Amino acid sequence: FFLMIRRPPRSTQSRSSAASDVYKRQNIHMATQALAKKVNPDEEDPNNWRTRQAANGVQYYYNIKTKKTIWEKPECLQDPEEKQNATDWQVKHTSDGKVFYYNIKTKKSTWKMPSEIMLSLIHI
Secondary structure, three states: OOOOOOOOOOOOOOOOOHHHHHHHHHHHHHHHHHHHOOOOHHHHOHHHEEEEEOOOOOEEEEEOOOOOEEOOOOHHHOOHHHHHOOOOEEEEEOOOOOEEEEEOOOOOEEOOOOHHHHHHHHOO
């Protein structure tokens, strides 16, 4: 007489497999990283940002506290129109104050307001 005893599945409520433990740890790690990506208060303070100009004439921004350098205008320095603009276009000004529009993805500029900006302003 031969009796075959069946083992329980590897992953149960009382015991889980090594693979599922790794998966759970990865999820916890990812959640922890997401929480850690909270905005640094030094980056939200407009007094910490300085506007600079690169050798090629392009404007960039430097944070004196965090030493961070970015090309896009920090949100804390943006005016209400810039904050409402969810497009790839940025409003720029020439040295004599003329307004033009610059697309950060295509690197193209235009004097005429792009239709994407007009539509985003209409839907406010």
